[in-house]
Amino acid sequence: MKMPAPDAAILADQAAIAAALADIVPDGVIADAAGLSPYGSDGLTMYAQSPLAVVLPRTTDQVARVLAWCHQRGVKVVARGSGTSLSGGALPLADGIVLGMSRFNRILDVDYDQRIAVVQPGVTNLAVSQAVAHRGFYYAPDPSSQIACSIGGNVAENAGGVHCLKYGTTSPNLLGVELVLIDGTVLRLGGAGMEQPGLDLLGLVCGSEGLLGVVTEATVRILPKPATARALLMGFPSVAAAGDCVAAIIAAGIIPAGLEMMDAPAIRAAEDFVHAGYPTDVAALMIAEADGTPAQVEDQLAQISAIALGHGCTHLKESRDEAERLLFWAGRKAAFPAVGRIASDYYCVDGTIPRRALGQVLTEISAIVARHGLAVANVFHAGDGNLHPLVMYDASRPGQTEAAEQAGAEILKACVDAGGVLTGEHGVGVEKRDLMPHQFSATDLDVQSRLKCAFDAKGLLNPGKLFPTLSRCAEMNAMHVHGGRLPHAHLPRF
Amino acid sequence: MIVHTPDTPAELSAIIQAARGDQQRLAVAGSGSRPGFAPAAADACISLAGLGGSIQHDPAELMLTAPAATPMAAIRPLLAGAGQCLAFEPPDPDALWGRGGGTLGGAVACGLSGPRRPFAGAARDHVLEVEGITGAGEAFRAGGRVLKNVTGFDLPRLLTGSRGSLAVLTSLTVRLAPLPPASATWALPADDAPRALRLMADALMVDGGITGAAWADGQVLLRIEATAAALPALMAALAARLPGGQWCDGPASVARWAALAGLADVPADRLIWRCPLPAAAVPALAALLPAGAELRLDWGGALAWLILPAALADWDAPAAVAQAAGREGHARRLRLPAGVASAVPAHSPADPAVAALSRRIKALMDPDGVLAAEVEG
Numbered sequence: 001m002k003m004p005a006p007d008a009a010i011l012a013d014q015a016a017i018a019a020a021l022a023d024i025v026p027d028g029v030i031a032d033a034a035g036l037s038p039y040g041s042d043g044l045t046m047y048a049q050s051p052l053a054v055v056l057p058r059t060t061d062q063v064a065r066v067l068a069w070c071h072q073r074g075v076k077v078v079a080r081g082s083g084t085s086l087s088g089g090a091l092p093l094a095d096g097i098v099l100g101m102s103r104f105n106r107i108l109d110v111d112y113d114q115r116i117a118v119v120q121p122g123v124t125n126l127a128v129s130q131a132v133a134h135r136g137f138y139y140a141p142d143p144s145s146q147i148a149c150s151i152g153g154n155v156a157e158n159a160g161g162v163h164c165l166k167y168g169t170t171s172p173n174l175l176g177v178e179l180v181l182i183d184g185t186v187l188r189l190g191g192a193g194m195e196q197p198g199l200d201l202l203g204l205v206c207g208s209e210g211l212l213g214v215v216t217e218a219t220v221r222i223l224p225k226p227a228t229a230r231a232l233l234m235g236f237p238s239v240a241a242a243g244d245c246v247a248a249i250i251a252a253g254i255i256p257a258g259l260e261m262m263d264a265p266a267i268r269a270a271e272d273f274v275h276a277g278y279p280t281d282v283a284a285l286m287i288a289e290a291d292g293t294p295a296q297v298e299d300q301l302a303q304i305s306a307i308a309l310g311h312g313c314t315h316l317k318e319s320r321d322e323a324e325r326l327l328f329w330a331g332r333k334a335a336f337p338a339v340g341r342i343a344s345d346y347y348c349v350d351g352t353i354p355r356r357a358l359g360q361v362l363t364e365i366s367a368i369v370a371r372h373g374l375a376v377a378n379v380f381h382a383g384d385g386n387l388h389p390l391v392m393y394d395a396s397r398p399g400q401t402e403a404a405e406q407a408g409a410e411i412l413k414a415c416v417d418a419g420g421v422l423t424g425e426h427g428v429g430v431e432k433r434d435l436m437p438h439q440f441s442a443t444d445l446d447v448q449s450r451l452k453c454a455f456d457a458k459g460l461l462n463p464g465k466l467f468p469t470l471s472r473c474a475e476m477n478a479m480h481v482h483g484g485r486l487p488h489a490h491l492p493r494f
Numbered sequence: 495m496i497v498h499t500p501d502t503p504a505e506l507s508a509i510i511q512a513a514r515g516d517q518q519r520l521a522v523a524g525s526g527s528r529p530g531f532a533p534a535a536a537d538a539c540i541s542l543a544g545l546g547g548s549i550q551h552d553p554a555e556l557m558l559t560a561p562a563a564t565p566m567a568a569i570r571p572l573l574a575g576a577g578q579c580l581a582f583e584p585p586d587p588d589a590l591w592g593r594g595g596g597t598l599g600g601a602v603a604c605g606l607s608g609p610r611r612p613f614a615g616a617a618r619d620h621v622l623e624v625e626g627i628t629g630a631g632e633a634f635r636a637g638g639r640v641l642k643n644v645t646g647f648d649l650p651r652l653l654t655g656s657r658g659s660l661a662v663l664t665s666l667t668v669r670l671a672p673l674p675p676a677s678a679t680w681a682l683p684a685d686d687a688p689r690a691l692r693l694m695a696d697a698l699m700v701d702g703g704i705t706g707a708a709w710a711d712g713q714v715l716l717r718i719e720a721t722a723a724a725l726p727a728l729m730a731a732l733a734a735r736l737p738g739g740q741w742c743d744g745p746a747s748v749a750r751w752a753a754l755a756g757l758a759d760v761p762a763d764r765l766i767w768r769c770p771l772p773a774a775a776v777p778a779l780a781a782l783l784p785a786g787a788e789l790r791l792d793w794g795g796a797l798a799w800l801i802l803p804a805a806l807a808d809w810d811a812p813a814a815v816a817q818a819a820g821r822e823g824h825a826r827r828l829r830l831p832a833g834v835a836s837a838v839p840a841h842s843p844a845d846p847a848v849a850a851l852s853r854r855i856k857a858l859m860d861p862d863g864v865l866a867a868e869v870e871g
Contacts, residue, residue: 113695114773114796136700158644169642171651172619176822187847191822192772194611194796198844198870199659199852203618203651207644224701247554253577253672292701295727296720352640354555384642385555421638421645428645439645440635447634447859448647454854466646 001047001088001430003464006095010052010075017075018053021097024065028056028103039098042083042090043145044431046347046401051078051092056100060178060186060216066099067214068184076460077182079210081121081153084145086348087429089157089209089465096463099214101152107131108217116175116192117222121152121215125159128220137222140167143425144333152215158207160425162258162332165383166291167223169425171206176219179205179212182456191219204451209427210462212455226291229257231328232301234308235282235315239263242284243358245311246382249288249304250355256300258289259383263362266335266377266390273338276331279315286382287328335379336390343375343392347404351415352424355385361418365389368410372403386424387415413438428466436468446471496538497523500545503625503633503664509540510662511631514862521866522658524603525565527587527596530828531604531657533867542599545664553578557622557639559667562599569598574673581671582617583608589756590766590829599663605655608755609706609717612793614671618654623667626653629660629860639667652855659867660859674705674719678729678743679750682714682736687780687789690714691773694794697736703728708754709791717751754792760801763831767800767811771823779818784809800825804834812842821845844870 010017018031030036031053040048052075057063070077076096083090092098104120107128111117112135117128125146128139142161143149149159155177160169167173176190189202196202205212236242242261249259262270262285271278278285286308290300305316319325331338339346353361362378365387369376375392389411393404412422412432416439422432436445445467452459453473463470498520500506513520521536525543547561549568553576560569566584573579584601585608588594602624607616623637636649653661684690690709697704697716703724706717716736718728733739742750753759757766771779773795780789787809788801800811807830815823826841844852852869 111774112699113691115698158648160642160644164642168615168619169644171648172615181851185847187851188821188845189848192774193770193819193822193824194793195607195616195770195824197770197824197826197842198848199656199855200605200618200651200654201848201851203648203654206651207648224699226701250556251554253675255672292703293724293727293731296703296724299721299723352638352642354640356554381642385640386642420640421643423645424640424642425644432645436646439638443632444634444636445646447628447632448636448649450858451647451652451855454851454858 003049003093003430006093010095014052017073020069021053021055021066024069025055025057025062028058030054039080039083039092039100042080042085042088044086044088044091044429046405047088047091047430049092049094051098052095054098054100056103058103060180063099063180063214063216064184064186067180067182070097070460071182071184071458074458074460076463078462079152079156079214081150081156082124082148084149084153085157085427085429086350087423087427087431089427089429091430093464101150104152104216110222111192112137114192115222116219118217118219119151121155121218122150125149125151125154128222132222136225138225139173139220140223141170141173144336151218151220155206155215155218156208156210157427160386162260162381164381164425165259166255166257171203173221174202174206174218175221177202177205177215178217180214180216182213182458182460209429209466211452211466212461227293228297229289229291229325230297230301231287231289231319231325232304233278233315233317233328234286234288234313235279236284236286236311236313237282239284239362240359241312242286243355245286245308245313247355248307248311250383252303252307254300254303256288256304256383257291258287260287260332261285261380261382262332262335263378265375266339266379269338269342269377270331270335273341274331274334276327277317278331282315287332332379335377339377339390339392344394344396345392347391347393347408349389349391349408349411350386350423350426351412351420352384352386353415353418353420355382357418357420361387361414364414365411368414369407372407374400374403374407381424384424385420409435430465433466434468497541498538499541499543503545503627506540506545506662506664507627507631507633510627510629510864513538513864514631517862518864519866520864522662524600525594525597527591527594528600528604529591529593533658536866540662542662542664547665551576556641556670557667558670559639559665560598561665562597562663564598565595566598566601567595573670577673578670579673580620580668581610581614582620583610583755584617585755586752589753589758598666598668602654602666603656603658603663609708609751609792612707612796613705618651620669621650621654621666622669624650624653624663625665626661626663629862629865637667641669656869657867659856659865659869662865676722676725677717677719677747678725678741679706679747680716680718680729680732680736680739680741682716682739683712684709684714685712687791688777690791691776691795693736697732698794700735702732706751707794710754715750715754717747757799763804765802765804765807765827765831765834765836766829767802767825768828769798769800769811769815769823769825770796771798771815771819772796775819775823779814782814782818804831807834807836808838810838812839815842841870
């Protein structure tokens with residue numbers, strides 16, 4: 001993975017830069033090798049790079065001053081939440097600081113009448129739900145890493161989870177942010193209301209992978225917990241039959257709270273690990289969850305059961321109680337570590353496809369992985385078409401890491417070729433950066449990436465992520481002058 | 495005024511390129527159904543009605559792709575026939591302005607969301623992919639035709655509600671939802687805004703299938719949508735928790751909410767202000783209203799409608815919203831009746847820092863200011 005060449009002058013100035021930043025955040029600058037090492041990687045551990053320094057601010061004012069200083073001095077900045085990104089979004093740069101937001105760890109306000117929580121970005125996803133649980137509320141987006149991942153990171157990545165199909169990813173659940181631009185400007189976008197005037201800058205910032213600004217506060221929607229939830233376990237003789245069943249459920253007008261699928265290798269790995277009671281003689285296993293009032297849940301599960309039986313379901317089991325519902329999920333949620341038990345390393349790929357292409361794409365995935373001499377287990381957010389092939393490899397064997405990377409890239413290209421996209425919920429980061437031209441034309445990428453010039457014309461925030469190349473902002477910002485005069489000279493210009 | 499009617503996106507691109515050279519300002523005409531969102535004065539108009547393309551409805555993938563000029567009147571029955579809908583419940587502009595039901599492009603460009611917004615998301619949450627031409631004349635595509643996608647900057651959200659200020663949208667892919675099979679509306683008396691807010695907050699404190707919470711004509715209206723089998727228990731639970739109301743169900747309930755969203759019953763001689771704001775600011779706003787002004791609420795209180803007689807045309811709604819809600823409230827005048835003048839600006843002023851950022855984005859997407867619609871911050 002090629003990153004921008006480090007600036008030798010910045011590297012040589014490390015001590016002075018750390019000292020200047022320590023003036024702004026006296027107890028929060030790390031610049032020694034041992035102290036920096038925990039920050040070298042995020043959840044995509046294939047890549048590591050020690051940063052120039054780590055700065056751990058406590059206040060928005062400190063963030064604004066650090067960013068303004070870096071802007072003035074030309075120092076790159078990688079913002080980091082809990083460092084759980086699976087796409088290398090928080091991978092440091094040798095000549096850049098890591099701005100760690102872990103000290104922004106307070107829930108500032110909860111308003112049950114307006115059903116909102118105002119939180120600092122370092123608060124973990126799960127902590128929001130825990131803080132409002134005593135009043136019967138929760139925060140809906142639930143990435144698998146929710147015990148550790150931060151709200152700030154969720155906003156940066158527009159993080160998803162297993163309940164996205166019904167409740168949406170982070171963006172629909174985010175009402176406002178306080179955002180600090182690289183020049184130190186503090187903006188508030190949105191808030192306790194449900195619509196902001198003018199351009200939807202909140203929508204643009206959510207999922208922008210740390211390239212546009214640093215979030216120092218977020219206002220999120222909280223929801224009353226459904227009265228009850230029950231899950232169905234369904235086994236199918238083929239992945240294609242299970243895929244058809246998913247399509248039939250959606251076409252029947254049912255949006256389950258969760259609709260997950262696993263293939264045979266993933267089922268066996270999970271069952272051996274968790275003993276969730278999964279049938280190991282089926283080719284595909286689906287978990288459907290219904291939530292709501294008992295009448296809603298009963299009605300929906302009856303409809304799903306009927307559709308499943310009509311699609312060749314050979315194994316059907318409904319959770320009898322909350323313990324069994326959690327057991328059904330335990331296997332699915334432990335699928336990653338379960339695969340980790342049978343393979344020394346695994347690489348989690350994240351693409352989305354139209355659901356109808358499921359059978360075809362899974363066949364292609366098997367062929368791609370076999371071609372590289374590797375094995376794969378598939379877990380799948382079936383309801384919204386989001387695939388997670390887990391490519392198994394052994395990093396200690398020469399060439400296997402590269403083979404896994406290559407297989408992952410080919411899988412993502414296959415997703416795009418089937419009408420899908422490179423990433424459903426993990427983000428582009430460094431991982432999929434160089435694949436962007438496979439999904440977008442040069443113009444498409446240029447139109448997107450030039451927006452960075454409005455926020456960060458010097459390209460200091462998280463460079464080397466998301467886009468293979470960035471627009472040159474100086475050129476973009478030059479006014480087009482025709483015949484020596486500015487068009488529409490009466491209009492206000494920035 | 496000259497009206498350009500390109501037959502292809504390439505022709506549209508050429509028209510925009512030519513306008514850059516000639517320093518012309520272009521307005522996207524749409525079908526003219528939303529005069530409250532008309533752009534500033536322009537030298538020429540673009541009609542998208544000549545752009546080819548058909549509606550592609552994919553029920554099993556919950557998706558519809560259509561040219562921007564596709565009439566909503568063609569989309570609604572197509573979706574309803576398949577038991578689907580646009581979950582954000584786009585209000586029918588014909589009810590408000592009487593100039594037709596508008597186009598898909600207009601619905602997305604204006605970005606108005608209906609009563610289901612707090613429960614199913616806003617217009618911007620349902621636009622999956624856009625194709626268009628920037629103000630620089632470049633043909634581009636953003637987003638993707640899948641339900642879950644975080645690949646690249648979220649241009650579909652940025653462009654939804656941007657009113658043609660950054661690009662001319664030519665084709666849109668929107669996310670669909672199942673049409674709720676059954677619905678019922680519980681109408682509770684509430685004489686004033688604080689009482690209405692209390693009732694709506696109480697109703698929404700538990701998960702009870704509510705997909706609409708509004709206040710109009712002294713009644714809080716709570717809509718439940720569900721399958722026919724699940725509806726009775728949800729109705730019984732709501733009536734037990736908040737007694738004293740009356741039910742209206744079936745087509746009457748559906749019609750009631752369509753009328754609420756479109757303000758169909760507001761006489762044509764009234765001004766209409768649309769004010770998204772935190773629900774908590776509503777009592778302060780209500781206290782500022784002059785005699786003769788009518789307040790209605792939707793979105794559980796997070797959307798206020800101010801309906802004024804012509805005699806109050808110069809009453810400063812943006813100032814009142816700012817006083818009640820600070821920077822988190824916003825007012826836009828959707829209708830100024832024919833023959834009525836007003837000294838009040840048509841919308842609240844933008845936050846200066848946000849406006850500066852928005853103008854920088856406009857300059858990147860439309861460097862010569864060819865697209866007549868300005869950004870408002």
